[in-house]
Amino acid sequence: xxxxxxxxxxxxxxxxxxxLYKAEVNLLxxxxxxxxxxxxxxxEIYRGAKETGNLLRKIRLEIAVNENYVEPTIxxxxxxxxxxxxxxxxxxxxxxxxxxxxxxxxxGGVAIG
Amino acid sequence: MNxxxxxxxxxxxxxxxxxxxxxxxxxxxxxxxxNILSILMQCFIILCLVSVQWVLYGYSLSFAPxxxxxxxxxxxxLNGVGLEPxxxxxxxxxxxxxxxxxxxxxxxxxxxIIGAFAERMKFSAFLVIIILWVTFVYDPVCHWVWxxxxxxxxxxxxxxxxxxxxxINAGTAALVTALVIGKRKNLDKNIxxxxxxxxxxxxxxxxxFGWFGFNAGSALAxxxxxxxxxxxxxxxxxAAGLSWAIIEWLRNGKPTIFGVCSGAVAGLVAITPAAGxxxxxxxxxxxxxxxxxxFIAVTVIKPRLGYDDSLDAFGVxxxxxxxxxxxxxLFASKAxxxxxxxxxxxxxxxxxxxxxxxxxxxxVYSLVVTLxxxxxxxxxxxxxxxxxxxxxxxxxxxxxxxxxxxLE
Numbered sequence: 077x078x079x080x081x082x083x084x085x086x087x088x089x090x091x092x093x094x095x096l097y098k099a100e101v102n103l104l105x106x107x108x109x110x111x112x113x114x115x116x117x118x119x120e121i122y123r124g125a126k127e128t129g130n131l132l133r134k135i136r137l138e139i140a141v142n143e144n145y146v147e148p149t150i151x152x153x154x155x156x157x158x159x160x161x162x163x164x165x166x167x168x169x170x171x172x173x174x175x176x177x178x179x180x181x182x183x184g185g186v187a188i189g
Numbered sequence: 190m191n192x193x194x195x196x197x198x199x200x201x202x203x204x205x206x207x208x209x210x211x212x213x214x215x216x217x218x219x220x221x222x223x224n225i226l227s228i229l230m231q232c233f234i235i236l237c238l239v240s241v242q243w244v245l246y247g248y249s250l251s252f253a254p255x256x257x258x259x260x261x262x263x264x265x266x267l268n269g270v271g272l273e274p275x276x277x278x279x280x281x282x283x284x285x286x287x288x289x290x291x292x293x294x295x296x297x298x299x300x301x302i303i304g305a306f307a308e309r310m311k312f313s314a315f316l317v318i319i320i321l322w323v324t325f326v327y328d329p330v331c332h333w334v335w336x337x338x339x340x341x342x343x344x345x346x347x348x349x350x351x352x353x354x355x356x357i358n359a360g361t362a363a364l365v366t367a368l369v370i371g372k373r374k375n376l377d378k379n380i381x382x383x384x385x386x387x388x389x390x391x392x393x394x395x396x397x398f399g400w401f402g403f404n405a406g407s408a409l410a411x412x413x414x415x416x417x418x419x420x421x422x423x424x425x426x427x428a429a430g431l432s433w434a435i436i437e438w439l440r441n442g443k444p445t446i447f448g449v450c451s452g453a454v455a456g457l458v459a460i461t462p463a464a465g466x467x468x469x470x471x472x473x474x475x476x477x478x479x480x481x482x483x484f485i486a487v488t489v490i491k492p493r494l495g496y497d498d499s500l501d502a503f504g505v506x507x508x509x510x511x512x513x514x515x516x517x518x519l520f521a522s523k524a525x526x527x528x529x530x531x532x533x534x535x536x537x538x539x540x541x542x543x544x545x546x547x548x549x550x551x552x553v554y555s556l557v558v559t560l561x562x563x564x565x566x567x568x569x570x571x572x573x574x575x576x577x578x579x580x581x582x583x584x585x586x587x588x589x590x591x592x593x594x595x596l597e
Binding site: 087109117118119122131 | 223374375575586589592595596
């Protein structure tokens with residue numbers, strides 16, 4: 077089992093969701109986060125006081141998958157989120173030790189899908 | 190000079206002023222949260238820009254007496270617009286009170302158009318378009334309908350508080366700009382949902398409140414006519430809010446606050462030209478029906494024709510305005526206002542024809558001149574933001590500010 081965390085552009089969320097559904101990955105959690113990588117944040121100015129390098133809005137996706145879904149999920153995220161410019165985001169793949177479905181108390185791979 | 194009249198029109202001017210910030214929240218709640226400051230900014234800068242334009246030459250172009258097309262520069266810088274009444278416009282209040290009351294109308298009219306091109310116009314281009322639009326569209330049309338010597342006024346067109354001058358005029362400009370600027374990016378996949386419905390409701394409240402000044406203030410006196418306008422305004426807004434909710438309930442299964450707000454504003458738009466000429470039963474009919482027309486315009490016609498009038502400036506203001514102008518030709522009654530006229534239902538079919546002429550002339554003029562202004566500004570400096578700026582939002586890219594923080 078893997079936990080896939082992806083940071084993407086907010087306006088790419090719908091595209092990524094569409095690609096994920098096509099790959100039959102239907103379970104995801106999304107949250108709004110702030111951050112920037114090589115793409116520097118935009119300067120903001122409040123009553124003349126300039127704040128440089130402010131963080132930009134991003135969407136963070138968390139998707140838990142069984143091994144055979146890891147590559148399709150990664151490909152789907154790339155297909156939906158890639159524009160080729162800085163700021164497109166990152167995908168992190170982590171080992172997932174355990175997964176428990178609260179309703180049935182099932183554990184492991186069966187609890188994911 | 191009459192102290193009561195003067196006090197009422199001064200207060201009405203302040204009421205109409207607050208409609209523009211009210212509109213800012215009405216529209217601001219409807220856009221995505223990356224763009225709300227751009228809407229507030231556009232509304233507030235119009236308040237600043239047109240206030241100055243109006244006293245410098247806008248009032249003169251609109252209201253200086255004489256020509257059929259516009260008023261000329263005789264009253265430049267309020268030259269000759271003093272503290273004594275000017276009887277041809279309002280005999281019991283200082284001329285400058287009439288002037289500042291009218292200023293608030295000139296301010297909110299261009300602000301209404303913002304709804305059509307929300308979330309995708311460059312701020313610099315916006316400023317140029319607005320100043321050209323008030324000068325070459327609002328000021329002339331205002332003169333035609335309300336100015337001494339204006340050709341539609343001479344024809345006998347009835348427009349109590351600005352259905353033609355304000356709503357049809359701005360609504361037509363809205364359709365033109367929505368068509369030429371094009372749709373927002375990714376519209377088919379990302380259907381943009383309003384980011385703050387409480388703001389929409391707050392904006393509606395401010396608009397409804399301010400509209401008492403807009404319509405009842407247009408009596409230009411604290412008298413029975415003002416009372417009639419006040420009562421029919423409230424009644425039409427209420428009937429239209431109810432009617433929109435019922436339509437939604439029947440068609441979509443649930444009534445929404447967005448629907449009631451949209452209906453109330455549509456009702457206010459429709460009663461605007463009629464407020465000084467119709468009775469309260471006519472107001473209920475006007476209100477109930479306007480929601481039907483506007484609902485069809487925004488939920489059936491708009492998707493079918495495929496233009497992206499983001500916040501329905503055309504669907505509510507132009508459609509509602511046209512219905513109001515024609516309804517005036519149907520329901521106007523000399524029993525309400527002896528200085529007005531009788532409509533079709535009160536034995537004078539000719540009035541409907543005059544109303545149609547006023548609507549048609551305004552539509553065509555606003556359409557053509559708005560298109561020319563847009564094309565000229567687009568050729569000179571470009572009107573639309575880049576795709577990247579649109580994706581990031583106008584708040585950050587046009588103003589280097591954001592409305593909401595995620596951390597802290």
